[in-house]
Amino acid sequence: MVQEGRTEATLRVTDLTGGYSRRKPVLHGVSLEVRAGEIVGLIGLNGAGKSTLIRHVLGLMTPHSGEVSVMGVRLEEDRDRYRQSCAYVPEHPMLFPHLTVREHLRFSASAYGMDKEAAERRTAELASAFRMSEALDALPDTLSKGMKQKTMLMGALLVAPPLLIIDEPLLGLDPLAIRGLLGALEEARDAGCAILLSSHILPALERRADRLAVLHRGEIIARGTPRDVKLQAGFDSADASLDDAFETLVVKAETRGSAAEGGPSRV
Numbered sequence: 001m002v003q004e005g006r007t008e009a010t011l012r013v014t015d016l017t018g019g020y021s022r023r024k025p026v027l028h029g030v031s032l033e034v035r036a037g038e039i040v041g042l043i044g045l046n047g048a049g050k051s052t053l054i055r056h057v058l059g060l061m062t063p064h065s066g067e068v069s070v071m072g073v074r075l076e077e078d079r080d081r082y083r084q085s086c087a088y089v090p091e092h093p094m095l096f097p098h099l100t101v102r103e104h105l106r107f108s109a110s111a112y113g114m115d116k117e118a119a120e121r122r123t124a125e126l127a128s129a130f131r132m133s134e135a136l137d138a139l140p141d142t143l144s145k146g147m148k149q150k151t152m153l154m155g156a157l158l159v160a161p162p163l164l165i166i167d168e169p170l171l172g173l174d175p176l177a178i179r180g181l182l183g184a185l186e187e188a189r190d191a192g193c194a195i196l197l198s199s200h201i202l203p204a205l206e207r208r209a210d211r212l213a214v215l216h217r218g219e220i221i222a223r224g225t226p227r228d229v230k231l232q233a234g235f236d237s238a239d240a241s242l243d244d245a246f247e248t249l250v251v252k253a254e255t256r257g258s259a260a261e262g263g264p265s266r267v
Contacts, residue, residue: 008035008036009033009034009035009194010034010035010036010070010071010085010162010163010194011032011033011034011057011068011069011070011163011194011196012032012033012068012069012070013030013031013032013033013053013056013057013066013067013068014031014066014067014068014069015029015030015031015065015066015067016029016030016031016053016056016063016065016066016067016068017029017030017063017064017065017066018052018056018061018062018063018064018065018066019049019052019061019064019218020052020061022064025064025218026049026052026218027049027052027053027056027218027219028217028218028219029066029219030049030053030066030215030218030219030220031066031220032053032213032220032223034163034194034195034196035194036162036192036193036194037189037190037192037193037194038189038194038195038210038211039185039186039189039195039197039208039209039210039211040194040195040196040197040209040210040211040212040213041197041198041199041205041208041209041211041212041213042054042196042197042198042199042212042213042215043198043199043200043202043205043212043213043214043215043246044214044215044216045216045250048215048216048217048218049215049217049218050167050198050215051167051198052218053215054088054165054167054196054198056068057070057086057165057196058086058088058165059075059079059082059083070082070085070086070162070163071085071162071163073085084112084161085161085162085163086161086162086163086164086165087112087155087156087159087160087161087163087164087165088156088164088165088166088167089152089153089155089156089164089165089166089167089169090152090167091167091168091171093145093148093149093151093152094152095140095148095151095152096140097139097140097141098139099139099140100136100137100138100139101132101135101136101137101138101140101143101151101154102123102136102137104151104155105119105123105126105151105154105155105158106119106123108155108156108158108159109123109158109159111159112159112161114158114159119158122158123136123154123158126154126157126158126184127154129180129183129184130150130153130154130177130180130181130184131176131177131180132147132150132151132154135147144172145172146172146173146174146177149169149171149172149173150173150177150181153166153169153181153184157184157185157188160188160191160193161193162192162193162194163193163194163195163196164185164188164193164194164195164196165195165196166185166195166196166197166198167198168198168199168200169181169197169199170199170201170204178204182204182208185197185208186208189210197209202241202242202243202246203241203242203243205226205242206226206241206242209226210225211223211224211225211228212224212225212226212228212229212242214229214246214249216249216250216253217253221249221250221252221253222245222249226242229242229245229246229249230242230244230245232245232249233245233246233248233249233252234248235248
């Protein structure tokens with residue numbers, strides 16, 4: 001297991017407080033690292049602050065305090081280098097209506113300066129893994145929601161920058177596509193990508209994530225390997241599930257919050 005605090009973190013979030021209003025921040029002193037060659041699962045209830053954290057990492061929001069760096073660079077230091085180091089797949093697919101799936105992938109490859117022949121080879125591999133070979137020349141309005149999501153995922157995995165940020169990638173995918181996605185993510189991780197994966201599908205994260213961060217009311221209330229998180233919830237049995245541990249952690253955090261007159265718990 002790679003230890004927190006080492007300098008080679010691809011993504012480093014340090015004491016981040018932020019949100020839409022300085023008077024009522026969503027995030028409270030969040031620190032998080034994702035290193036090359038690992039998948040970190042970000043889990044939390046709706047409204048826990050996951051999307052706000054991702055927006056800060058993408059540079060779409062300015063921290064109230066603290067900082068975010070990718071490959072050792074902060075957005076204000078070098079915007080182009082920062083953005084070229086990240087690829088993001090949102091929960092809801094966003095595609096150009098007049099570009100085919102293949103053209104979307106070529107556009108992504110061009111934007112990241114990828115070699116054309118290598119891009120075409122990788123496109124064929126990803127299309128096969130996601131069962132999208134017959135849809136490469138289709139326009140978005142002819143695709144199902146799941147196929148649109150696959151297109152977004154293929155674009156991110158095609159360019160494979162140092163940091164991949166993926167929000168709820170399993171929603172809308174069929175079982176075979178889920179298997180193909182997880183296999184592709186593991187391949188990207190093994191090639192050295194750092195992957196931040198936000199998902200409510202806890203069994204998949206339990207099996208595939210190297211580490212987890214549990215976010216609740218804008219604070220990380222547990223972190224570590226899936227086993228570490230279970231132990232922090234008070235479960236030491238191999239039969240305990242991540243779902244059970246997550247529920248217990250949230251209930252404990254809510255109880256502490258009530259005892260502190262409704263304020264968010266700090267860890």
